[in-house]
Amino acid sequence: MAKQTRVRFAPSPTGALHMGGVRTALYNYLFAKQRGGKFILRIEDTDSQRFVPGAEEYILESLAWCGIVPDEGIETEPYRIASNKSEKNPHAPYRQSERKHLYREYAELLVKNGYAYYAFDSAEELSKLRAEAEAAKQTFIYNYESRIKLKNSLTLPPEEVNRLKETTDTWTIRFKIPENQTVKMNDLIRGEMEVDTNTLDDKVLWKAADQLPTYHLANIVDDHLMEITEVIRGAEWLPSLPLHYLLYKAFGWEDTMPRFAHLSLLLKPDGKGKLSKRDGDRLGFPVFPLKWTNPETGEISRGYREDGYYPEAFVNLLALLGWNPGTEQELFTLEELVEVFGLERVVKSGARFNADKAKWFNQQYLRKRSSALLAKEFRPLLIQAMQEEGANISDTFSDRYLTEVCELIKERAHFVNEFWNISKALFIAPAAYDDGDVKKFCTPENLEHAKEIEQLIANSNFKTFQDQEAENLSAPNHECSNNPNSYKSLCCHQIEELLTSYIKQKEWKMGAVMNTLRLFFTGNTKGLGISDIIYFIGKKEACKRISAYFSSLA
């Protein structure tokens, strides 16, 4: 029987989780779920220097928002609950800071077996060597050539090594990269690769100063202990893959070594380099899933959630950034992605993020939503906007009203937070009129026509939304107000007929009259259809808004 798939997402709590990180988590999740495996969340907090309070919570909340729920992770009980309450979960804990006691023995094991050594060079000495090399236009590498000239257990007598280990606490354990070897590696996305070990350097595995492992050691040990079957991570790790291969080999864990897949990076929409926090501010789109306030600087970064993106849209756009299904389908639910996702179709090259496409994705999901649901989402924003306008919000709008409004405007928006600007006129009368439009349309002729139309509306017998509510008609289906037989469609058709036939009969210019009316109804000459506006605001309000213009002149 094949091993159960176990993959992990292993972020460091050093700040807000970047959207690229969310993508890595997503691909891991999809891969695991497709194979009926486990998705594990491990926190790699071995760098106490860079720990940022709140970052871990942020990661959890971001993943939860996306619907990416870990099967195991920092919230997992250290004791198995299902099978046997007393049987300890061999994979817990999932925070590296809580596993710190584990790593030293593994590092020592490597020393014992000749795969690693103690190094006593101080940070100052090493940086001095680096500076000297740089001055000579070279690079200092701690490797097979230089290690024999430096202070370590390969060069010092055993007594001295022991003395230094006892008396100092700045020593480290370094991996001894073998000389003149070729490491042959395989990547699930990139295929075969080879690296000459002479180009590698002796990485620090463990530090006496803080008794903590570095990434490389902790990562390999934990992946082994947690029985990880595939490592799906960012391409920034590709250069350390040979080291990781060598580590598995040194530990004698080659049989159970996970398979690797390195995901290409997310690039800036413009210019050079990878997508960074600054790009979002500069180009006006979020780089983070959720809004993030830097606890040290107080700096605020916007988030997809707060910008009005639906998590489904965010997940969808992330999935398609660097992966494609091989078909022309672009819209996928998380469940569908689990079905069709595969590492074989992950793109090797870096993907430039495109904010326009991101908006398009949200638009698609917005359109799929029922108007009743949109109305629910819109209401709090509406109330807030009206308060900001100083409008009277005591007369609340019915659910039916909002639902019908949403049905009308959902095609015009990418986000619910655009609804107010689009539909403002259906809730409040304009506070001012656009100067340019006034100049263009408020000719003596058009004003006369508008007055006539006011009378026409006042004396007409078409019905509007208010009549529908007054008659307490139960609309057969709120979702179908664009249906030609719906109450609204019939009303709007009637209004349209009345106005156009009147204008035609009078031989007025259609555009001039309509735009003049729109100016009085909304304050400018762009936007919703006249019959829709009249249907929603009603006859009384329509007439009121026309005469309001004339009284504004006085």
Added chain:
RNA sequence: GGGAGAUUCGUCUAACGGUUAGGACAAGGGAUUCUCAUUCCCUAAAUAGGAGUUCGAUUCUCCUAUCUCCUACCA
């Protein structure tokens, strides 16, 4: 400087070694319309460059260029 990875329309991407190099976003144009938007139709737009292998190369090999990442007692 060293090492690794990458390179198809502006962007995301598709194309058993054989296609008029396809789709989506964005752009431009048109139709519909009282405006704006929607919708529909149309247009323009790419294999980084050079060698080679091959009857035939976007696809394989090599060289060059460019980009990205790594080059910490960070992850």
